[in-house]
Amino acid sequence: MIEATILVIDDDDDILLSAKLFLKQHFRQVITCKSPKEINVLLSRNEIDLILLDMNYQKGASDGREGLYWLEHILSIDRDHVVILMTAYGNVELAVQAIKKGATDFILKPWENEKLFATLSSASKLRQSTKKVKKLEKIHTSLQKDMARQFDHIVGDSEPVKKLQHVLVKVAPTDANVLILGENGTGKQVFAYELHKHSQRKNSIFMHVDLGSLNENLFESELFGYAKGAFTDAKEDKPGRFELAEGGTIFLDEIGNLSLAMQAKLLSVLQNRTVTRLGESKERKINVRLITATNMPLNEMVTQGTFRQDLLFRINTVELLLPPLSHRGQDILLLAEHFLQSFSAKYHKVLHKFDSKAQNMMLDYHWPGNVRELQHVIERAVIMSDGSQIGAEDLQLSPQKFGGAAAPLQTDMALGDMEKLMVQKAIDKHKGNISRAAAELGLTRAALYRRIEKFDL
């Protein structure tokens, strides 16, 4: 049984009856109607997938003009309607005209049942895939809008940020590969998206890939795709992220986390500008703009032999080094106000400003988690605050981060303190690399961020 609703329109009762008797054996629902004048009502009341439309209605008419008129009418309601025209007086010219006007197919009366079924089932497949594409387009548009909302714009007018903006404006419209360096939470993703937003690819996809979360096995299948049967779970062909980002921008985050083997594979794709899906030998051309980011010292890693120099040269045509938040002076307050506004709206609070003690405290604080930490601090303060402005006590900034001393190891620690210490040690060991620290602790990045937030690290 095909999951489709068919509307059959013909002025001949016998035709309607025989169409209904035959088609309802194969399709979920068959609706019949004698006059095309009922089309509007029927289309507004039912989810119709296929329309089988007669071409002549008035007595003695045989030129098919009425059919063409109603075809145009149906398509003016929705261009995606699938209409199959039928006539007893078929001629090639009329068929061509109907197809040109947007009919999906054409069938002669009296029909053979197998032929009618074949025509309608292939039209139904077409309808299903058009519906799927439309749905995916809608999902894509809303995801892109969410992304644009999330990475609204770069807040900040300190000297270092102004300089970065200046470079960004020059580089964005080119297809140059950009490497963004900076500590965790400094806004690498925000800058990457801003580059995309000001590029000629802005109406195409911005594909974010967190390389830190891909192990050796997943790396190739996720980035380059695979053919059906390439490995046990490969039940169907799947394009990789490079193919999916076609025409747009691919943002490879945490590139410093790649093993040397993965670096070699990535380099070969970037050099040849082609990908080969796992289990296939065909090379597919790719057209993507590459932006990469990391919080790791790639130049040092090249010296130590843990990052390939040729790969670094390939990705760093332009380098943007994002300063830590504590080096951005008054931007701290600008960002705090920006987050205050958005969280006040989100939590329906009327909070307009910070008192002067809170402002000084924010300016003195180290912000080891940079802008992300500031964002979390302000969100918490907005939720907790009872007054009309945010005071220093609402910020709940940890005192040792004004001085920076780590807690000493104690033997009689509570479980929570032990967990906090382990999290801190893993982060220190991996020099703030969240993906690596999370992997060592057996946590996802999101779970680790939750703990960082919980323990105020």
Ligand SMILES: Nc1ncnc2c1ncn2[C@@H]1O[C@H](COP(=O)(O)OP(=O)(O)OP(=O)(O)O)[C@@H](O)[C@H]1O
């Ligand atoms: N200049 C900025 N203006 C506005 N919002 C910012 C800015 N910089 C960062 N943010 C916000 O701070 C948060 C962290 O930024 P982002 O995810 O870009 O940092 P990151 O450097 O990519 O972090 P990580 O290295 O941990 O992946 C995001 O919610 C982002 O919207």
